[in-house]
Amino acid sequence: MSRMNMLGRGRRAAALTAAVMLAIGGAAGCAKEDTGGTTEGGVALVKAGTLTTCTHLPYAPFQSKDDSGKVVGFDVALIDLVATRLKVTQAIVDTPFEGIKSGADLNSGKCDVAAAGMTITDERKKVLDFSDPYFDATQALATPTGKEVKTLDELVGKRLGVQGGTTGEEYINTQVKDKNLKIEVVSYKDLAALQQALATNQVVAAVNDLPVWNEYIKANPGKVVVAAGFDTGEQYGFAVKKGNAELLKAVNDALAAARTDGTYDKVYAEWIGEKPAA
Ligand code: ARG
Numbered sequence: 001m002s003r004m005n006m007l008g009r010g011r012r013a014a015a016l017t018a019a020v021m022l023a024i025g026g027a028a029g030c031a032k033e034d035t036g037g038t039t040e041g042g043v044a045l046v047k048a049g050t051l052t053t054c055t056h057l058p059y060a061p062f063q064s065k066d067d068s069g070k071v072v073g074f075d076v077a078l079i080d081l082v083a084t085r086l087k088v089t090q091a092i093v094d095t096p097f098e099g100i101k102s103g104a105d106l107n108s109g110k111c112d113v114a115a116a117g118m119t120i121t122d123e124r125k126k127v128l129d130f131s132d133p134y135f136d137a138t139q140a141l142a143t144p145t146g147k148e149v150k151t152l153d154e155l156v157g158k159r160l161g162v163q164g165g166t167t168g169e170e171y172i173n174t175q176v177k178d179k180n181l182k183i184e185v186v187s188y189k190d191l192a193a194l195q196q197a198l199a200t201n202q203v204v205a206a207v208n209d210l211p212v213w214n215e216y217i218k219a220n221p222g223k224v225v226v227a228a229g230f231d232t233g234e235q236y237g238f239a240v241k242k243g244n245a246e247l248l249k250a251v252n253d254a255l256a257a258a259r260t261d262g263t264y265d266k267v268y269a270e271w272i273g274e275k276p277a278a
């Protein structure tokens with residue numbers, strides 16, 4: 001007789017369930033929807049037992065791969081707190097920033113939450129629901145050491161690098177337009193490409209968020225300096241799909257708890273460094 005008959009009823013049912021799950025799991029690779037899941041607290045997730053996070057790598061110190069290939073950073077640590085609250089584990093999906101900030105990735109169910117050192121802007125608020133702000137940032141102009149450029153005017157006729165789709169790119173494009181500066185603005189697809197361009201003199205300067213340059217300088221001492229800052233007064237927020245109030249609440253609750261119990265400061269010290277005096 002078949003092996004099935006040797007199994008008890010319960011085990012047979014379990015085996016059948018496993019087979020069905022496998023079939024569904026296999027189909028999910030190409031189908032748009034996974035089976036999804038719901039936490040004990042009633043938060044719907046695109047993948048059962050998992051808080052799926054969209055981010056765009058690399059963006060140290062907020063998210064980048066460590067030597068073992070694991071994605072780590074300030075944002076990762078904070079979203080881990082949300083996952084813990086929901087009694088699930090975080091899984092990270094690396095995907096271009098464009099799809100994150102446009103809401104496309106959240107809308108299509110690629111992930112539950114976006115955590116990408118992403119600045120809260122009015123435009124993005126139209127397509128995403130942002131958490132409470134969790135980090136303050138400004139823009140900074142980096143140049144090779146010894147080739148400092150302090151103002152945008154000095155970049156006229158030269159190449160200035162930016163990261164595609166970011167607030168830094170937007171800031172520079174606005175400045176260039178408003179002040180009619182003849183700067184050649186070159187847009188790179190991610191931070192690594194931008195930093196590589198600066199390191200190999202494809203551009204004479206590059207703009208990105210200040211903490212990202214600070215991190216780069218820590219990792220590559222002596223090569224690059226922050227030559228100027230632009231106080232754009234940005235704040236980062238995590239984002240969920242528009243209308244996902246349950247998950248948004250879980251994110252905000254986790255952030256609030258972390259601020260109260262000292263975890264936020266610990267995570268900040270670990271990934272960013274000393275906090276500026278308030
Ligand atoms: N803060 C900037 C913005 O919102 C840059 C974010 C880029 N983040 C990333 N993970 N690539 O536009």
